Amino acid sequence: MKLDNYVGVICTPCGTTLEVLPKLHELEDSVAGSRALLRKLIQASLNLSAREVGQAAIERFDAPLSEWVMRRFLDELDTVVKRGLRFDYHRLEEELPFVRGQLDLKAQLRQPPGKAHRFHVRHDVYLPDRAENRLLRLALERVRVATQDPDSWRLAQELSMRLIEVPSSRHVPGDFRAWGSDRLMAHYRAVKPWCELILNRLMPLAVLGVHQGLSLLFPMEKLFERHVAAWLRQHVLPEVGIRTPAASEALCLHLDRPMFRLEPDVLLRMGAVRRVLDMKWKRLDAGNREQKYQLSQSDLYQMFAYGHKYLAGAGQMALIYPRSAKFSQPLPPFDFNGGMRLHVLPFDLDRDELVGAERVLAGFSDRWSAVPKVDGAVLCAIETKLS
Known part of the structure; x- marks a missing residue:
């Protein structure tokens, strides 16, 4: 199994x-x-x-x-x-030996002579049947x-x-x-x-x-994705827009219609600045560079497509994995051509903390130092120059 x-x-x-x-x-x-x-x-x-x-x-x-x-x-x-418990009124139609509620005249006129003492009535009953x-x-x-x-x-x-x-x-x-x-x-x-x-x-x-x-x-x-998304909602500024997941872009157009929808787990937006975050429940090994830290090449291809469609090819993205003994600190950033940078960050589930969050959430939360609200490409160029 x-x-x-x-x-x-x-x-x-x-x-x-x-x-x-x-x-x-x-x-x-x-x-x-x-x-x-x-x-x-x-x-x-x-x-x-x-x-x-x-x-x-x-x-x-x-x-x-x-x-x-x-x-x-x-x-x-x-x-x-x-x-x-909440109750509700239910309309009942029945035949009784006494009048209760409203008399159903049409049904009563069709009553045979031997049952003239019986009454067709409608009445409401207060029941918990909701x-x-x-x-x-x-x-x-x-x-x-x-x-x-x-x-x-x-x-x-x-x-x-x-x-x-x-x-x-x-x-x-x-x-x-x-x-x-x-x-x-x-x-x-x-x-x-x-x-x-x-x-x-x-x-x-x-x-x-x-x-x-x-x-x-x-x-x-899915549990890991939703937990990290709930953590982000608690730690970003109220004016930050959060889409979980985002689904406004597609990989290509076919016959003037979008095909192969691109859905990153989290899209943060504040003014003209955006951040794309995706969560993966996998184990990484930060000390095994020969095996590319156990990263999946398809995951990086996926983030590359997200960056071009949601960030116009320039800006900050993050892949978030669970923190473990072999992956306790962020990996060095991955630079794509055109000013697009990918950060691989660990999320500590024991302490509910995103290690290295300042790399992608600076300016989106009061916990980390604010950055000027500039275009994503300009911001990425500044960070590259500083590093």
């Missing part, structure tokens, strides 16, 4: 659980540390704020990924239930069957009794489209990402075991 860059948990039909964790360090790797790293990256991918999820909650929960996801969902659902509650009920049932943790199972049983009046969703995509976003649904906002995760909407590969457990596989490269 080959998983490539996927990490997560696989539950086999026989009940065996395989946990695939990211290997970031060569000697210091531990199960607890890898689990904490994976949870942190998933939270960044779900766009959860620090107020909703704290670091302490990550460190104290030492369990497989699937159990952690289910426990987070149950905790958020418990909060929603305690604050109160799209959001139906999705939560379906996710809760899957968690209740899949969890192996006694505390999670006990909480799932209790919540299931509280939601006994809510039917399960029969059309998941349609109910997610109908999920409300008004202020009355604000307390549902924290539980939605976990519900989406359990119902297999966010990750491209997820398998649900009916009796054995919940299987989740995440593309590690």
Whole structure:
């Protein structure tokens, strides 16, 4: 079995659980540390704020990924239930021995003589049968069957009794489209990402075991990209425009239509100055220059195309890789003809820090010294002259 860059948990039909964790360090790797790293990256991918999820909650929960996801969902659902489920009015049409609501005259006139004492009425009933509650009920049932943790199972049983009046969703995509976003649904906002995760909407590969457990596989490269993009949003100036990913340029035109779309992971723009950044989940070896530091030639070709299309052939770009023992400092810059420069930078996932960020983020953030807002080609020429 080959998983490539996927990490997560696989539950086999026989009940065996395989946990695939990211290997970031060569000697210091531990199960607890890898689990904490994976949870942190998933939270960044779900766009959860620090107020909703704290670091302490990550460190104290030492369990497989699937159990952690289910426990987070149950905790958020418990909060929603305690604050109160949202109800909605539903129009019912039925035949009753008394008048309730509005009398349906057309149906009543067609009533046979032997049933004249029965009334066709329309009335509204205030029920918790809403799209959001139906999705939560379906996710809760899957968690209740899949969890192996006694505390999670006990909480799932209790919540299931509280939601006994809510039917399960029969059309998941349609109910997610109908999920409300008004202020009355604000307390549902924290539980939605976990519900989406359990119902297999966010990750491209997820398998649900009916009796054995919940299987989740995440593309590690996508988690790394989203984590770095979330870090950038927190550290650049408010006036900096961020596109993740950018998709406005193509490699060529064919019959006057763009073909082969170019999509760098991050495009930063402030005035006329742009920066192109791309993230790769690969290991580099800064001491192995003979093997080109383990860089892929196709990655540099890709950045070359990004630079010509998004930076007009002149400016600063960066390839960002995870920091490791063999790659702890930025590599010397790679110069392309025409004033285009590529920086290869390590991102420290333990400390959440981009090493050498001043090379590409100078002027885009208060943390690093500002540079004059000049054209990218002029700025690159100045930096080359100084170096």
